[in-house]
Amino acid sequence: MSRRRFQILFARSKGNHEEIPRFGRTVGVISALFLLALVFSFAFSRLHYGWNWDAVYQYRQKFVSGWLITLAISAASLVASLIIGLAAALSHRSPFLPLRYLGKVYVELIRGTPLLVQILVFFYVVADAFGIGNRYVVGTLTLAFFAGAYISEIIRAGIESVGESQLDSARVIGLTPYQTYRYVVFPQVMRRILPPLAGQFASLIKDSSLLSIIAVSEFTLNAQEVNAFTYSTMESYLPLALGYLALTLPISMLSKYLERRYRYAS
Amino acid sequence: MRLRLDGVVKRFDGVTALDGISLSLSGARSIALIGPSGGGKSTLLRVLAGLELPDQGGVEIDDVPLPTDGESLISYRRSIGTVFQSYNLFPHLTALENVTLPLVQAHGYAKEAANGYAMELLDRFQLASHAGKRPYELSGGQQQRVAIVRAVAIKPRFLLFDEPTSALDPEMTAEVLDLIAELRAQGREFIIVTHEMGFAKRVADHGIFLGAGKIVEEGPAAELFDTPHTAELKAFLGKVLKY
Numbered sequence: 479m480s481r482r483r484f485q486i487l488f489a490r491s492k493g494n495h496e497e498i499p500r501f502g503r504t505v506g507v508i509s510a511l512f513l514l515a516l517v518f519s520f521a522f523s524r525l526h527y528g529w530n531w532d533a534v535y536q537y538r539q540k541f542v543s544g545w546l547i548t549l550a551i552s553a554a555s556l557v558a559s560l561i562i563g564l565a566a567a568l569s570h571r572s573p574f575l576p577l578r579y580l581g582k583v584y585v586e587l588i589r590g591t592p593l594l595v596q597i598l599v600f601f602y603v604v605a606d607a608f609g610i611g612n613r614y615v616v617g618t619l620t621l622a623f624f625a626g627a628y629i630s631e632i633i634r635a636g637i638e639s640v641g642e643s644q645l646d647s648a649r650v651i652g653l654t655p656y657q658t659y660r661y662v663v664f665p666q667v668m669r670r671i672l673p674p675l676a677g678q679f680a681s682l683i684k685d686s687s688l689l690s691i692i693a694v695s696e697f698t699l700n701a702q703e704v705n706a707f708t709y710s711t712m713e714s715y716l717p718l719a720l721g722y723l724a725l726t727l728p729i730s731m732l733s734k735y736l737e738r739r740y741r742y743a744s
Numbered sequence: 745m746r747l748r749l750d751g752v753v754k755r756f757d758g759v760t761a762l763d764g765i766s767l768s769l770s771g772a773r774s775i776a777l778i779g780p781s782g783g784g785k786s787t788l789l790r791v792l793a794g795l796e797l798p799d800q801g802g803v804e805i806d807d808v809p810l811p812t813d814g815e816s817l818i819s820y821r822r823s824i825g826t827v828f829q830s831y832n833l834f835p836h837l838t839a840l841e842n843v844t845l846p847l848v849q850a851h852g853y854a855k856e857a858a859n860g861y862a863m864e865l866l867d868r869f870q871l872a873s874h875a876g877k878r879p880y881e882l883s884g885g886q887q888q889r890v891a892i893v894r895a896v897a898i899k900p901r902f903l904l905f906d907e908p909t910s911a912l913d914p915e916m917t918a919e920v921l922d923l924i925a926e927l928r929a930q931g932r933e934f935i936i937v938t939h940e941m942g943f944a945k946r947v948a949d950h951g952i953f954l955g956a957g958k959i960v961e962e963g964p965a966a967e968l969f970d971t972p973h974t975a976e977l978k979a980f981l982g983k984v985l986k987y
């Protein structure tokens with residue numbers, strides 16, 4: 479009986495595994511949320527804030543459209559970034575050296591500079607020079623190139639995780655290089671990169687909020703506008719946080735699920 | 745099988761793994777390659793498997809020179825079966841899929857025919873109940889036996905084994921060695937690198953002792969193990985048989 483009570487609050491480790499019964503999990507989550515709620519309600523009570531949800535509610539359409547735009551931009555740039563990331567990862571192994579170094583320079587440049595700067599440079603310099611006027615297109619492309627650099631590293635790590643011994647096995651059974659990629663490397667890379675890719679998608683959704691600086695009417699910019707119209711800062715930004723969570727939480731859970739699903743010793 | 749090696753040299757940036765191997769054998773059905781660590785056994789086996797090209801010298805098997813261009817190397821590899829020490833199987837495929845992959849992709853079997861044939865083989869080697877398992881669900885010995893079944897399934901001209909049991913504990917070693925002995929009894933030809941001297945003596949009809957990239961001594965297995973001539977082989981056998 480006392481062990482059962484102990485298990486409500488504490489995880490028991492068994493070797494490398496932890497055993498958490500369902501009721502322990504439920505109690506744990508609820509008490510964590512309760513603690514958070516306590517801290518925040520205290521903070522808000524000290525604020526003496528005059529809530530004014532009515533003003534903000536008038537602009538609900540703006541939240542909805544901004545949320546949808548954010549979703550669309552993130553999804554489109556995810557698809558584009560997959561293609562860019564795959565190309566960059568493969569260029570790292572290209573026998574043609576200029577291409578290989580182009581891939582490396584691209585990844586280092588993107589990963590070494592803030593997204594904010596990339597958006598500004600891309601919008602005011604590159605897009606302008608190439609005559610791409612549509613800021614939604616520019617924004618989506620910038621995000622795609624940004625995420626592509628990270629995805630390229632995810633894919634590269636996935637390819638390298640297929641060990642030399644497996645490549646030897648593939649040669650030994652007489653597979654051609656193409657067949658080796660198709661039947662040995664690719665399926666394993668897919669399993670390994672799906673969880674981090676899902677995580678990358680969640681980041682992409684949050685990062686898209688920076689497109690507000692080039693006046694793309696996505697979720698964040700629309701919330702900023704509502705705030706400007708209504709002077710109700712909290713009421714404008716709390717829905718914003720919830721709107722992002724509604725997208726990122728399921729993806730984060732999906733990522734965890736995929737990780738468990740495809741975890742096999744190799 | 746008829747085997748002719750003529751001054752085979754293989755270097756890896758500075759290290760000479762094979763230092764002029766010459767050999768002419770005909771009529772040996774099973775050959776044991778023995779020798780100290782780093783002696784060049786694996787390298788020689790990889791040359792015979794069509795995985796490494798010699799830097800110098802020639803190799804002829806059944807009077808046909810080993811190919812050197814990519815395309816014919818692939819079809820050469822398809823004609824023999826090779827099993828390494830470990831990690832032979834692909835971790836994302838079940839035992840059955842591991843066996844059928846080369847059948848379907850490299851030997852033109854239809855999917856169903858490959859499945860039926862592979863199941864039949866797994867059954868013959870008491871592995872049928874493991875057909876649906878991934879390698880991580882199999883013991884080391886079971887993994888090696890599946891790898892051997894995969895190598896045998898393609899009806900190879902001969903088999904190459906590189907220390908197929910040295911990653912296994914004694915009990916699993918026995919089950920794998922039994923399987924190899926069974927293949928021997930069926931008349932399969934093979935070359936095996938092994939540290940199991942008793943086993944080598946039992947199944948091999950020819951022995952080759954490699955040291956520092958050279959053939960130090962070779963001959964019919966019975967003679968080689970019982971009456972070694974060179975000091976190196978005497979010392980080597982003394983050392984391995986001590987334990």
Ligand SMILES: Nc1ncnc2c1ncn2[C@@H]1O[C@H](COP(=O)(O)OP(=O)(O)OP(=O)(O)O)[C@@H](O)[C@H]1O
Pocket residue numbers: 756757759760761779780781782783784785786787788
């Ligand atoms: N791919 C490689 N790159 C560099 N050096 C290598 C490579 N393969 C083998 N060598 C070297 O060649 C020599 C012979 O190695 P090999 O693996 O053939 O020996 P071995 O007789 O199989 O030894 P062991 O009993 O330890 O398996 C060693 O000095 C080894 O370090």
Ligand SMILES: [Mg+2]
Pocket residue numbers: 785786787906
């Ligand atoms: Mg070796």
